[in-house]
Amino acid sequence: MLDKLLEKDIVFLDGAMGTMVFDSGVEVPKHVEELNVTAPEVIKGIHKQYIDAGSDIIYSFTFSANRYKYSDSEYDVVDLIKRGVANAKEVAKDKLVALDIGPIGTLLEPSGTLKFEEAYEIFKEVIVAGNGADLVVFETMSDLYELKAGILAAKENSDLPIMASMTFEQNGRSFTGTSVRAFVTTAESLGVDIIGVNCSLGPIELKGIVREICDLTNLPVMVKANAGLPNPQTDEYDLDVATFLGAYQDFMRYGVKVVGGCCGTTPEYIKALHENLISHPKDIVGYKSTISSGTDALEIDGVKVIGERINPTGKKRFKQALLDEDIDYILSLAIEQVDAGASILDVNVGTLNIDEPEMMTKVVKAIQSVVDVPLQIDSSDLKAIEAGLRVYNGKPIVNSVNGEKEKLETILPLVKKYGASVVGLTIDENGIPSTSEKRIQIAKDILNAALSYGIKKEDVYIDALTLTVASSQDQAQETLKAMNYISNVMGLQLVLGVSNISFGLPNRPLMNQTFLTVAMTNGLTLPIINPNSKLLMDSVNAYQVISGKDIDSNHYIEKYKNEVDQxxxxxxxxxxxxxxxxxxxxxxxxxxxxxxxxxxxxxxxxxxxxxxxxxxxxxxxxxxxxxxxxxxxxxxxxxxxxxxxxxxxxxxxxVINRGTIVLATVKGDVHDIGKNIVKVILENYGFKVIDLGKDVAIEEVVEAVKKHEIKLVGLSALMTTTVKNMEETIKALRENELDCQIIVGGAVLTPEHSKVIGADFYARDAKDAVDIANEVFGYVS
Amino acid sequence: MDINYDLNQVKRYLGMDEQPNEIDQDIEKLYQRLKPLLDPKYYYRVFKFSLNPLKIENRIFKSKDMDKLLNTSDRVIILAVTLGGKIEQEIRRFNVANKFNSIVSDALLSSMVEDYQEKIIDQLRGEYPGKYFTDAFAPGYGDLDINFQRDIFDLLQLEKRIGVNLTPTMLMVPRKSITCFIGISDIAQGKVTGCDTCNMKETCQLRKAGKSCAR
Missing domain, CATH: 1.10.1240.10 (Methionine synthase domain)
Structure with missing residues (x-):
């Protein structure tokens, strides 16, 4: 039904619900959506006014109705949602009803404490309850990650079309730092049907943002602006209908198709839009090879370095870190590579004796909490790829598929579903072909397979693979020939792990650097290299100048101006x-x-x-x-x-290990500085620390203590409100009859109170914790 | 608006004395590094209210301390300030890569958000000539339960206005954020806040040493 509606030149949404409810005179409860049950006539009356004003789609009165916000409501939230949709449907007749879903009401990890998986479950409940609607709208979203949880929940639990709308500040970023382009890139890849903005600003302030969205996508674009900005004395909005309409006339010129109003707007505003707006055909936008993190999009419009260091292959220290679940070690590699100039990070955590999907989930989340570059999810384990794709915030790259039918048929559907780009290796059941022609043929087969799943050509990157020249000297030329064709004739992006070329030869850096330069000349845009290698990064920087991407050599000069004759x-x-x-x-x-x-x-x-x-x-x-x-x-x-x-x-x-200790900042608490200090000092004294992080679920502590047969656990909490969870954690450890002792610490604790909540030791500071650990493990300090 | 820090306050938060120390330069360097990452925002509303217990719109705040704070006031400001979300990632990076910066920046940013709050309060004070502002009082002080934070967030819609969120345990995210009540009164009022109303008074190391964290 939405398809048919979108054939219209302009589609009209409704205006504010909250504003109308407060002005209706009805007594407004703390949880406003309870009115769907207690005063349905008022709600239906408002819907009706919007339909009379010209709305084609009305939003159900369900914006905040979710189990998180309604935990203290006396009404069943599922029922409230059903009633909300039913109230709208009853009035809508031939008009459409959108199931309105706002933010959950608490922030997701990494800044907040709500897990991605929990957010998914909350949205799922709303979507299942509201499946009587004609479409789903996520609005007022300021966290792209939360939006992704919602979109996945909608796609996996209903067939309804999806409208995705975020809010931005005037600087073009959401509160959690998502840029307009990161939003459009990610939401479009995830397969939403309508994309746009609402709330946060008045229409005049939104102009730049709306224009940018229109310039980035061919999807229908929607706007639902506030009636100006609120007055702190009265909480009222300041924009009159005529000014509001004026701004929307500009939106139409940018190519906006779907319009309505947010906070402070009334049926009058919608009526004015309905009677006066004239549509303009939208320019067709060319699709670009773009990927994204949760905050920033990255267009592959030249050479972008993919950092290769997060990969345990051949690295004992890395394997040990994976076995120890030493996530900080992996994070330090991520930070170091980005600081060295990597634009993308490859993430591979495949090694023996670990649960790779679980590790991938953990590592992807952790890396995204400290760097803003897009990631390339690299695994030969289908489950690990899916685990990484699912929890990734933004649009990632999948590394990789190849010409094998089974790979294509299992991995490409995931690439499509989770809105990723994909690397295709020119290898198949018969191994790496020795001729360029055969490699090109495999590249074509991969591209065709991807297209058949609805993956766009620009999202398919080919790796023509290189062997070492030491053993197969003629192969280097075949690789380069294939690359040249795939880039210039087929028009695809090229990925390549460069360092294989020099395997077995002396002075490998020289060989790598030379090959990298030649490969870039033949169309390589995404070299997978160690960004800490100055030689390789220097070549990339020089190539950017020669290829004309580094305009006026600005980046090059900035980088090297102080290096002359040092x-x-x-x-x-x-x-x-x-x-x-x-x-x-x-x-x-x-x-x-x-x-x-x-x-x-x-x-x-x-x-x-x-x-x-x-x-x-x-x-x-x-x-x-x-x-x-x-x-x-x-x-x-x-x-x-x-x-x-x-x-x-x-x-x-x-390994050095004077004793293994589990550390955690308890559930509900995000103040982990104290715990981190204790960790560093304990490690300095040769203790092995399993750091569970902050806001750690009680079961997770119990689990870790069991798994690693732990003798000493350190718990921290900073708030009086979270000391309760510390007590619960201790209780759970005792109930499981685990043979471990417990140290606690934190600003609000006292030695006396520590005894009350059942701890064995109270540590005043990190030094104290070391003394206790020495005592427990039988060292004389 | 230029947001500054109070060196002695930062050092007190770090458990240090006020003697010149090599750390002083580290604090300044860190300040220069964090400054470009600030994205300060504030939002406030001015409400009418009734007392015993304090009632604002449809929310009740049961607290003797609040009744005392506002007993000469005719309106109450609820103010929220934040240094913004951009520094959160840098804080997380420090946690991984530089524990020294992690602990020093925590103290430094606390002083900075307090400085920002004071500057916004001064600005608001300018809008009420002839009136007096009471002390700023927040959930978690005295007998004002921390769970009232939720009501403040609902009244001001801070998630939507300035991007500050609450965790289920009533922590604010971004962390360097402050909310407070300020009464607007015709007469000047003595100090209400201080160690007596602080819920850390039993465990506070500074207090044991005969000092205070206040400026």
């Missing part, structure tokens, strides 16, 4: 470790430990150098000579030394 400074004698740790000099500690490793065993360095140095700092702290920030500075510098030692040990399949 004399090599000879570093002097290194410091002793006590001074370096005491002063908190990370680079110095790193240098000293590297030097020590040449002559001493790793564990000897820990026991005879690092720990005594830390003890000295700890004593200064306890005696009040230095303060907490200085202690942390020293501890962080010591960590740099430990990292080197861990790397060394992992080469020999050894």
């Amino acid at each position: 004399p090599v400074v000879k570093t002097g004698e290194s410091m002793d470790i006590f001074t370096a740790v005491n002063k908190g000099l990370e680079n110095e500690v790193h240098k000293v430990v590297a030097e020590l490793l040449k002559t001493k065993e790793p564990l000897e360095i820990v026991n005879e150098y690092l720990i005594p140095a830390l003890d000295a700092v700890g004593n200064n702290y306890e005696s009040g000579k230095i303060f907490l920030p200085q202690l942390i500075k020293s501890a962080s510098s010591a960590s740099a030394g430990f990292e080197l030692i861990k790397q060394q040990l992992s080469q020999k399949d050894e």
Whole structure:
């Protein structure tokens, strides 16, 4: 029915419900949607006024009706939603009813505490209850991640068309930082039917944003603006009908098709739109190869580096981190690569003895909480790919499919469903073809298969694969020939892992750099490389100038202007470790430990150098000579030394472990600084910390203690409100009869209160926690 | 509006004394780094109310301290300020990559959001010549239950207005945000806030040392 309606030049929505309800004189309850049951005539009356004013689609009065917001309502929220849709349907007759869904009312992870999966369940309940409507509208969304949970819930639990509407500030960003382009790229890929903006600003302030949306998509665009901005004294909106209408006339010129009003608008505003707006045909927009994170879209309009470091293949230290669930190690690789200039990060967590889908879910969420670049989900495990796609915020790349029928048939539907781009490797059941022609043929087969699933050509990237020139010298030319054709004739983006070329040869960096340059000349836009390699990044930067993408060489000049003829400074004698740790000099500690490793065993360095140095700092702290920030500075510098030692040990399949400790900031609490400090200090003393993070569910703590047979658990809580959850967590650990002791800490706790809630120890600070750990594990401190 | 920090306050939050320290420069450097990431916003509404207990629109705030705070006022401002969501990611990065910055920025940003709140209050004060403002009082102070935060959010629709959200445990997100009540009165009122109304008074390390976190 929506399809037919969209054949009209202009589709009219309704105006504000809230404003009308408050002006109706009815007594407004705390949960306004209860009026669907207590005063249905009032609600139907308002719907009717909008239909009389010319609305083609009215929104059901269900904006905030969800189980999170209605937890303290005496009414059943499912029933309220059903009644809300029924009330609208009754009045609508031949007009359409949109099931209106607003934000849940609490923020999702990573900034908030609501899990993506919980958000999905909340939306699912609303959608199932409201399936009597003609379409679903998500509106006033300021979090793209929440919107994605909603869209998935709608797609998987109904056949209704979807209208997705976010709110933006004047700077073109939502409150959670999503740009207009990230929103359009992601929502369109996820398959919404109408896209647009509502609320937050008046129509005049929204002009730039509306124009941008129209310039980015061929989907029907909708606008539902407020009647200006609210007055803090009266909470009323200031824009009159004529001014409101004037702004909408501009929207029509940009190509907007679907119009209505948000806060402060009334049937009068809709009537004015209905009687006066004239439609303008919208320009057709060319589709671009674009991917996106939760905040920023990235158009592949030149060479963009994909960072390759998040991959355990051949890296013992990384494998150990995965086994230890040491997410911070992976995050530090993510941050480091983005700082080094990566535009996209490849994420591969496949190794033996881990649950890859579960790890992928965890890692994708964690990486997206610290960097803003899009990710490439890389796995040979279909379940891991889907797990990553599902919880990813934005539009990712999937790495990869190939010419094998089974791969195409299982992975491409996921790529389509979750709105991703996909890498196709030119390999099939018969291996990597030796000729360029056959590689091109596989590329064509992959493209055709993708098109048949409704994936756009611009979202298919081909990896023509390279072998080492050491063993197959003629293959380099075949790869390059295929790349040239796929880029220039087929017009597809090219991905390539560059470093294979040099395997088995001396001076690999030189070979890699040269091959990278030649590959870019042959159309490579997405090299998968180590962005910490200066040689490779230099080539990319130079190529951007030569290919004309770095306009006026601005980026190049900025990057290299200080590099001219820099004399090599000879570093002097290194410091002793006590001074370096005491002063908190990370680079110095790193240098000293590297030097020590040449002559001493790793564990000897820990026991005879690092720990005594830390003890000295700890004593200064306890005696009040230095303060907490200085202690942390020293501890962080010591960590740099430990990292080197861990790397060394992992080469020999050894680890340092003086005892394993689980740490968690309890459920409901996001204040994890204290816990993080305790972690760093414990690790410095050689304890292995399993850090469950913040806002940790009670079961998760119990689970971890069981799984790793933990003897010591540290819990933190900062708020009086969350100490209760600390008590519950302790209770759960005791009820499961787990043989572990519990340390607690946090600003509102006292030693006495810690006993009351059942803890074994109270730690005043991180140093105290180390002393307790030493005691529990039987070390003399 | 330029948002600043009070060096001594930051150091007190970090458990330090006021003596010059090498950390002072680190604090300033961090301030310069965080400043471009601020996205400060505020929203307020002015309400009529009745007392014993305090009632604003359809919400009741049972609190003797609030009755005392507002007993000479004729209207009440509910104000919310935030440093915005952009710094949240940087804070998370510090947690992973730089624990020192993590702890120092937490103290620093607390001082900054308080500075911002004071500046907005001063600005509002300018709009009420001849009137006096009471102390700013917030859920979690004295006997004003932290759960009243939910009512404040409903009255001001802060999610929609300035992008501040509440967790089920009444924490604000973005974290560096403050809400408060301020009475508008014809007569000046003595101080209501202070250690006596602070729910940390039993465990506060500063207080034990005979100091206070207030400026």
